[in-house]
Amino acid sequence: MSVTTEFSPRPAPSPGFGHNSGDRPNLVGMTREELGAALVAVGVPERQVRMRVAQLWHWIYVRGADRFHAMTNVAKDLRARLDDVYTLARPEIVTEQVSRDGTRKWLLRFPSRGAGRPVEIETVYIPEEGRGTLCVSSQVGCTLTCSFCHTGTQKLVRNLTAEEILAQILVARDRLGDYPDATPNAEAATPSEGRLVSNIVMMGMGEPLYNFDNVRTALLTATDGDGLSLSKRRVTLSTSGVVPNIARTGDEIGVMLAISLHAVRDDLRDVLVPLNRKYPLKELLDACRAYPGLSNARRITFEYVMLKGVNDSDADARELVRLLRGIPAKINLIPFNPWPGSPYECSDWERIEGFAELVNAAGYASPIRTPRGRDILAACGQLKSESERLRKKEREALETLGLTETDLAMRAMVAGHGED
Known part of the structure; x- marks a missing residue:
């Protein structure tokens, strides 16, 4: 429960x-x-x-x-x-949801800025053996309107400040007791040893590279050796492909890079990830090949959501291998999480495994993300501010799928991102 x-x-x-x-x-x-x-x-x-x-x-x-x-x-x-x-105040914690598998999701409310109104974002903590990963948001809403992503249906309200990005990490450490003088939260599922928040993934709400300056300040602070002191190899920034800022990410931040790829043809990626119309595949992959510090020890992660009959054929798998040739990479295969009104279905499990086998045979690691927290609506592509309530049509669509709101949980949040 x-x-x-x-x-x-x-x-x-x-x-x-x-x-x-x-x-x-x-x-x-x-x-x-x-x-x-x-x-x-x-x-x-x-x-x-x-x-x-x-x-x-x-x-x-x-x-x-x-x-x-x-x-x-x-x-x-x-x-x-x-x-x-001055102040050191944290944001208001509106709700904290705890999954049966230990995944935690916080709804945080930040005060208004100027003439604006208070805003809400979601932050998710995924405990695993040997590490604890925090999924951090960079914007309130999103501009990218990726057709398979529920978060993209919430319009962009504003960028988060460096303070608000870092506050998500501090709140998680507060709630878990992850400070030298703190008593760890005995009720929280956490790694058996080491830091409780050991990995950060910029994979929450928003496109981090459309908020570059604030994300850079926050991540440089998070990886500062005299402060939060997180290893840059344990911090992963995910982008849908804002090409001009990819090289800057390597040069100015130096963290691990993940690319939301999801298609191997421009015509399909134009639909799934509309940003592709501005930065098509060749331009994106050229930027990946030139990513500063890229090596077999610092691979790029390519995220690929599995959509039934859309991008999951053997031909798609072979083309994916061809496109990534020469790029030290791993491919995370993400079972699609259905949401109200979505036009897509998840690929059959046998199809996902067959796709993974073809990619593996070509020499690329292709883990299938492990289902996590599916009872607290924290899934990849499903974060959405609590203020964005489900409309009647969305609730009816859920019923059609035979699901409740809490059934739409985390199949595959962040397994395999960053270094162990």
């Missing part, structure tokens, strides 16, 4: 450190240079700035502090000044 927990906003800070954080800049997501400027603005002498930045960085990202009064090696008067001007 899945469990859903309703949350009210985080409790107010302790007396002496509390007032509404909505009008105060959040220090989470700032670069070291920006943190230094923030400290100078509250009167920290220039000669102390470097030391104070290191203290704040450690407290925010290593110790998980969400209030300044927790920073016991920072002078009380400086803590008070920081609290008057």
